[in-house]
Amino acid sequence: xTTYDHxxxxxxxxxxxxxxxxxxxxxxxxxxxxxxxxxxxxxxxGNAVEPESLPKVFNLEELQxxxxxxxxxxxxxxxxxxxxxxxxxxxxGCGKTTVLRCFNRMNDLIAGARVExxxxxxxxxxxxxxxxxVEVRRRIGxxxxxxxxxPKSIYENVAYGPRIAGIxxxxxxxxxxxxxxVQAALWEExxxxxxxxxxxMSGGQQQRLCIARAVAVSPEVILMDEPCSALDPIATSRIExxxxxxxxxxxxxxxxxxxxxxxxxxxxxxxxxxxxxxxxDLRTGLLVEMAPTVDIFSNPSDELTEQYISGRFG
Amino acid sequence: xxxxxxxxxxxxxxxxxxxxxxxxxxxxxxxxxxxASGLMVLAFLAAAIPLVVMGASVVSQGYRAVLSGSWWTQxxxxxxxxxxxxxxxxxxxxxxTPSDAGASSSVVLxxxxxxxxxxxxxxxxxxLAIPLGIMGAVYxxxxxxxxxxxxxxxxxxDVMTGVPSVVMGVFIYTIWVLPRGVDGKSAWxxxxxxxxxxxxxxxxxxxxxxxxxxxxxREASAALGTHTWxxxxxxVLPAAIAGITSGSLLAVARAAGETAPVVFVxxxxxxxxxxxxxxxxxxxxxxxxxxxxxxxxxxxxxxxxALTLVIIVLALTLIARRISRxxxxx
Numbered sequence: 001x002t003t004y005d006h007x008x009x010x011x012x013x014x015x016x017x018x019x020x021x022x023x024x025x026x027x028x029x030x031x032x033x034x035x036x037x038x039x040x041x042x043x044x045x046g047n048a049v050e051p052e053s054l055p056k057v058f059n060l061e062e063l064q065x066x067x068x069x070x071x072x073x074x075x076x077x078x079x080x081x082x083x084x085x086x087x088x089x090x091x092x093g094c095g096k097t098t099v100l101r102c103f104n105r106m107n108d109l110i111a112g113a114r115v116e117x118x119x120x121x122x123x124x125x126x127x128x129x130x131x132x133x134v135e136v137r138r139r140i141g142x143x144x145x146x147x148x149x150x151p152k153s154i155y156e157n158v159a160y161g162p163r164i165a166g167i168x169x170x171x172x173x174x175x176x177x178x179x180x181x182v183q184a185a186l187w188e189e190x191x192x193x194x195x196x197x198x199x200x201m202s203g204g205q206q207q208r209l210c211i212a213r214a215v216a217v218s219p220e221v222i223l224m225d226e227p228c229s230a231l232d233p234i235a236t237s238r239i240e241x242x243x244x245x246x247x248x249x250x251x252x253x254x255x256x257x258x259x260x261x262x263x264x265x266x267x268x269x270x271x272x273x274x275x276x277x278x279x280x281d282l283r284t285g286l287l288v289e290m291a292p293t294v295d296i297f298s299n300p301s302d303e304l305t306e307q308y309i310s311g312r313f314g
Numbered sequence: 315x316x317x318x319x320x321x322x323x324x325x326x327x328x329x330x331x332x333x334x335x336x337x338x339x340x341x342x343x344x345x346x347x348x349x350a351s352g353l354m355v356l357a358f359l360a361a362a363i364p365l366v367v368m369g370a371s372v373v374s375q376g377y378r379a380v381l382s383g384s385w386w387t388q389x390x391x392x393x394x395x396x397x398x399x400x401x402x403x404x405x406x407x408x409x410x411t412p413s414d415a416g417a418s419s420s421v422v423l424x425x426x427x428x429x430x431x432x433x434x435x436x437x438x439x440x441x442l443a444i445p446l447g448i449m450g451a452v453y454x455x456x457x458x459x460x461x462x463x464x465x466x467x468x469x470x471x472d473v474m475t476g477v478p479s480v481v482m483g484v485f486i487y488t489i490w491v492l493p494r495g496v497d498g499k500s501a502w503x504x505x506x507x508x509x510x511x512x513x514x515x516x517x518x519x520x521x522x523x524x525x526x527x528x529x530x531x532r533e534a535s536a537a538l539g540t541h542t543w544x545x546x547x548x549x550v551l552p553a554a555i556a557g558i559t560s561g562s563l564l565a566v567a568r569a570a571g572e573t574a575p576v577v578f579v580x581x582x583x584x585x586x587x588x589x590x591x592x593x594x595x596x597x598x599x600x601x602x603x604x605x606x607x608x609x610x611x612x613x614x615x616x617x618x619x620a621l622t623l624v625i626i627v628l629a630l631t632l633i634a635r636r637i638s639r640x641x642x643x644x
């Protein structure tokens with residue numbers, strides 16, 4: 001171990017740190033807004049005790065997204081449940097990525113983007129005035145289409161989020177970095193070169209590093225925007241395995257162009273499509289159908305879905 | 315014209331060899347190619363001649379002064395106008411006679427005050443303009459983007475880049491030197507004038523460098539729950555730092571060579587004044603002043619100062635290029 005010193009007694013601290021951080025993650029959603037804000041939090045707990053239905057993490061009602069005057073997505077209503085992988089599929093331009101980027105308010109960074117309707121996270125409207133987008137993004141992480149590691153070392157990439165969150169102690173950071181890289185199935189490959197630049201890794205490794213970086217801040221939800229579209233089939237399959245492992249700890253929403261990928265990894269699939277506006281060539285996306293993945297692929301209830309998954313359009 | 319596109323199937327073996335060598339091109343096309351190449355070489359030479367002649371004359375006229383051991387450490391010998399009040403020295407220095415060639419050999423050549431003054435004013439200007447310029451650029455690119463204030467600042471920076479440097483000198487003379495009377499002329503006043511000159515350059519070059527930082531790094535940082543200012547400090551500025559440094563050093567190099575704003579506000583000394591207050595002098599002011607003074611000694615001093623300035627600016631430019639090369643590799 002040349003670049004990263006850890007000794008035998010780190011194991012106990014790893015456990016306690018993990019507990020502290022997951023404990024923090026459980027209580028954090030409550031601090032998102034004052035108790036008076038948003039929707040009744042008792043409803044959420046009511047959901048949690050129902051044995052047959054998983055707790056709802058997101059609840060969308062009639063969500064509308066505009067880019068300037070362009071109505072990009074209309075009337076999306078859905079629920080995303082905890083510890084499930086929810087896949088968004090559909091042809092290009094149907095608004096899947098746009099909706100995904102609403103979940104952690106990344107669309108705020110795009111000038112002219114505007115959201116209407118309800119997007120509730122544990123009953124709190126994410127777009128209400130008193131919600132701070134920075135706090136939202138601490139709880140809802142994101143992995144992007146193109147691997148985008150910082151031009152820093154592998155270690156610094158993973159430690160970036162925890163450092164921003166205020167963790168300064170070297171031993172604590174070391175533990176988080178190791179645990180996150182292990183979770184991202186990257187530890188064995190990089191443990192001897194943590195100080196090397198992240199830009200020297202392969203595309204698949206970079207994307208797993210980005211997953212490790214997202215996992216390091218212990219979010220509750222991880223949004224993935226076509227995470228495998230820039231990767232070869234072997235790297236893709238590693239990421240898919242990884243998603244299935246992360247599912248027990250995180251809620252995952254993934255946008256994918258690859259229907260087989262949705263069929264392989266997701267529990268629930270939402271199919272989006274587009275409609276051409278009569279007064280111009282800009283298209284509006286809409287949610288056609290959302291159902292358990294087995295049903296979508298074996299027995300879609302909508303004609304459009306059936307055509308798309310059988311390859312007749314899109 | 316014989317240069318038709320040959321049918322593909324006819325070219326095999328030696329024919330193909332000939333074709334790939336360009337043997338089937340018409341003489342006219344080859345000739346045009348040679349003429350165009352020749353014209354471009356000529357254009358390059360025409361552009362390079364003034365540069366070479368100027369460099370050669372500065373080096374040949376200035377090297378004796380610069381290489382004399384006293385140049386970098388000794389005060390400036392009195393010449394021309396500066397010692398009109400002390401006329402006796404004139405004959406000692408060999409002024410006023412047509413055969414005063416070689417007179418400078420009897421005098422200790424020195425330029426230390428101007429070298430110190432140049433470093434002082436340029437460092438002062440850099441300390442004022444670079445932090446302010448970088449913060450301004452961060453506002454423009456990371457916060458203001460295209461709002462009216464950012465557009466206004468960008469426009470004003472462009473206008474300021476185009477303002478003749480002498481105007482900056484007059485401006486500082488009016489608002490800083492005049493109210494302070496005789497004490498007003500100082501290295502600090504010159505630093506202020508140069509800072510005014512550097513500021514728009516630093517703002518615009520830094521903004522260009524920030525533009526080169528890919529947005530997906532900002533998104534990655536934001537997605538981890540990071541405030542914009544922290545993203546800027548931890549991700550954006552480190553990614554752009556090499557480019558910002560080289561842009562700022564080029565602004566410094568440009569300021570080091572400015573004469574007009576400096577001679578207005580810096581006064582005149584012949585001994586080292588290593589402080590921001592009180593009259594001072596710079597290399598560019600010496601080039602101008604000594605050339606005005608006349609006489610062989612003054613000419614030697616002016617050429618020596620010119621070569622010294624070229625050396626300092628060249629050193630700054632080389633450092634800037636070294637840093638920007640590292641930037642390109644990463």
